Amino acid sequence: MINLEKKLRAAGLRPTKQRLLISNYLFSGSHMHVTADSLYSELSKSGVNISLATIYNVLNIFTSHGLLREISIDSSRSYFDTNTKxxxxxxxxxxxxxxxxxxxxxxxxxxxxxxxxxxxxxxxxxxxxxx
Ligand SMILES: [Zn+2]
The missing domain is CATH 3.30.1490 (Dna Ligase; domain 1)
Structure with a gap:
């Protein structure tokens, strides 16, 4: 979790417990595309309980700080991409x-x-x- 803490701080974000838990899922393996809903269900499956509202907030904050890229497919569906290149x-x-x-x-x-x-x-x- 130490590297993730550094990653968040380097992006200008305070490493709160929820941000670290979400970072651990998003940034510990290969690149992925998630929606707020898919992330919510994956985290729930692994026993991490974070509300959908908090997940939305964290995804949006990560995006505005350059850690994620948002891809809008249509007006009701947004993906968040860990590959920001x-x-x-x-x-x-x-x-x-x-x-x-x-x-x-x-x-x-x-x-x-x-x-x-x-x-x-x-x-x-x-x-x-x-x-
Ligand atoms: Zn992509």
Whole structure:
């Protein structure tokens, strides 16, 4: 838990017990995509009881401090991604799963750099798959 404490402090966050428990689930293994609901049920299964409201709060705070990236699929579904590097996604509509796509594997040509004089701040691509 020590590394996680450092990770939270480095992001400017106080390492509260709930934030550490959630961090332990999110950041101890390989990258993952979670929703608040999926995280709530996974934590409950492993005996960690944190309210859904607290999970929403922690996910949003982690996102605003750069520890997670939020991916909106539609108005009712948001995923939180532990991989904060630039990448795109496949979204499997039937299983509601996300899969990463390396940016090198998807070319946008020409890549817009400016629009009406404004810099492009980010490009999010979700390719929906019927499966
Ligand atoms: Zn991802």
């Amino acid at each position: 630039k990448h795109y996604h496949y979204y499997y509509e039937k299983t509601a799963k996300l899969e990463d796509i390396d940016i090198e594997k998807l070319q946008i040509n020409p890549l817009p750099e400016k629009r009406n004089g404004f810099d492009v701040s980010s490009i999010d691509i979700v390719i929906r798959v019927n499966g």
